[in-house]
Amino acid sequence: MxxxxxxxxxxxxxxxxxxxxxxxxxxxxxxxxxxxxxxxxxxxxxxxxxxxxxxxxxxxxxxxxxxxxNIKENHPNNIVMNDNIKINSTVFKYLKSIQSDNIIPFGSAFPDSQLLYSAKLMQMLGQKTKDQSTYQQTPSLPPGHFELRKQIAQRYSMQGIVTDPSDIVITSGGLDALNLSLQVLTQPGDYILLQETTFYGAWQAAEHLGLKVISIPDHPEGFDLEAFKNAIEIYPIKVCWLMLNSQNPIGYTVSDELKYEIAKILHEKEIYLIEDDVYEELYFDQKKPLSMKYFDQQNRVLHCSSFSKTLGAVFRVGWVYAGPFTEHIQHLQLMQTLSVNPLIQSTLSEYLSHRHYEKHLKNLRKNLKRLKLQYFQFFKDHLPENCTIEYFPSGYFLWIILPKNMNSHVIYNQLILKKISIAPSSLFTRNRLSNQIRVNCSFEISENIQYALDQLIQCVQMENDSLNTGQDQSIV
The missing domain is CATH 1.10.10.10 (Winged helix-like DNA-binding domain superfamily/Winged helix DNA-binding domain)
Known part of the structure; x- marks a missing residue:
């Protein structure tokens, strides 16, 4: 030790x-x-x-x-009330530690840039830089470039969600859309509901806004409906923030049937939902899973998504389907982020108006599926038998559950010294379990990546051997 x-x-x-x-x-x-x-x-x-x-x-x-x-009342299904969240400093330190260019980024939230690069998109961007009209700021002020909002609205309509461009607000990425939505719907001291293990940005936003978080436990089907019902009966939940398609960090996609049941409850209880759907395009099956917005009957779902996970950080443009809240969100934008790069918005609008994006997505999904299966097989073959690997057919994350007494932050500390990053579970959950890690599987297995994978296995094996030795000694 x-x-x-x-x-x-x-x-x-x-x-x-x-x-x-x-x-x-x-x-x-x-x-x-x-x-x-x-x-x-x-x-x-x-x-x-x-x-x-x-x-x-x-x-x-x-x-x-x-x-x-944490106040853990004697309620069924391990519902937990978190009213003193402190995570921002932890996330800040973690993100600073993985910023170096020579870090092997298994802890990154973005796919490998090599997979996201689109030659056609960059060609269009180059052409736009020569067009003086794209440098005009006014057309890109909130709610954003009209033609881009029109293209996004058409994509919703193709999924059976009748949408007008006036329903869409362009934002500076998915997280900006999520944070603006939460600010519009809540006041300090309000109760919101999160999944127990979820994207750390949700915990950060709750801490920043002074909100009380009710968390419901993880579930094999991706969502614990009974715990959800109980939480709503016990606490005055105002807003739910849920990610139900290719969930980060675990990776599951909730069935459309279960989404329908969730939507019915939200409708009956008149509760708002902020839907984090930034991975919506990264499914592996033939049919795209439905969003919660599809089941929305009262304009209570604010659907948030982004291009950054499919086109890269250079095109960090998001949006929120805000419906009746569009004007309020625009007011907040003018005080905070003002507007999104007009050149990028104009380029994306033209890119989406052709079939270039669909071809890019098809190729991206194919590569992510291939790589995720390769990583899954490697971990299955080399991790100790008492480790569990959660594999779901979408996205680019694997969620690895280590032996119960193993601390994933210890593994993270050991690997970061070797210039290898992983994402420990302490970033995603406020419970006491800290034995999971998230691994980004979007990188081709080169010599450097293979070295990093071997080091990860070695660290886990050494910690596992140490735990087993300690248990043997305690028995003696």
Whole structure:
């Protein structure tokens, strides 16, 4: 066991036994160095480990404090109320740690740029740069470029969702669409509902806006309908933020039948839904799964999506099907992000007006399916038998469940020193389980990628052997 892990385990024991009270300040890093005899870097790593586990939180220039325990009432289905969320600093530190160009990005949220590159799109962008009219800002102010909104509206209509361009607001990416939607629908102190394991941006937004989060447990079918019903009966839920197609980080897609049941409940209870559907185009089957917007009867679903996961960060343009909330969202945009790059909007509009995008998507899905299967088979062949690999036919993530007592943040720390990133489960959930990792499988298996995969397996195997040795010794 590393010294930092040893210190973290000792401090965790004190915390769990009530040595410090909630929100009480811990000894400073230098005080802990003097008390423990460990180096400053060891103490710092131990504190960061405890923060990643959700036991402590940090305040800039003030130090580290004991985190309030989640209120777990005796309700069925393990519904949890989270009213003191502290995740922004954890996510910030994680994202900073994986930014280097020489990091092998298994922890990235974006597909490999080599798969996203479209020569035709870049050719159109080059041609647009020579057209002075595309530099006019006014046509791209909220709600965004009309022709682009028209193209997006047509895509909805092709899915059986009658849509007018006036329903669409163009945003600076999918996360911007989601955050604007949440700001429009909530006030500080409101209750919102999330899946227990979900995109960390949802937890960040809840922390930023001062919201109380009710989380429902993960489920083999992707969504726990009974826990959802119970949560709505117990708490005054105002908004749900759900990702039901190619969910991040686990990867499942909820059946259309289950979506219909969810929509009925939202309709009956008059609850709003923010639908995070940024992976909607990355399905592997012949038929595109329906969105929750398809089942919307009262304009209570704000559907958010983006081009960034299919065309890359250069085309980080998103949108929200906001319906009656379009004007309110535009007001917020004018105060915050103002507008999206008019040159990019104009280029996307022309690209979508032809069949170029559909051809690109077809090829992208084919490659993602091929690569995901390759990674799945590799992990299946090389990970210890007590590891579980969640495979779903969409997207580019594999969700790996490690042995129960293994900490995925420890694996992350070991790999980042080798310039390899993974995404530990502490980024996606506020519960105490920390034994899962998300792996981006969109990279061709080159010599460097194979090395990184081997290192990942080696780290997991070493931790697994260490756990088994410890168990054997305890039995003796």
């Amino acid at each position: 590393y010294k930092s892990e040893q210190l973290a385990a000792s401090l965790r024991n004190l915390i769990e036994n009530g040595y410090w009270k909630e929100n009480e300040k811990l000894p400073s890093l230098r005080q802990q160095v003097e008390t423990s005899g460990f180096s400053l870097i060891t103490v710092m790593n131990a504190y960061q480990e405890l923060e990643a586990q959700g036991l402590i939180y940090s305040l800039e220039k003030k130090g580290y404090f004991i985190k309030e325990k």
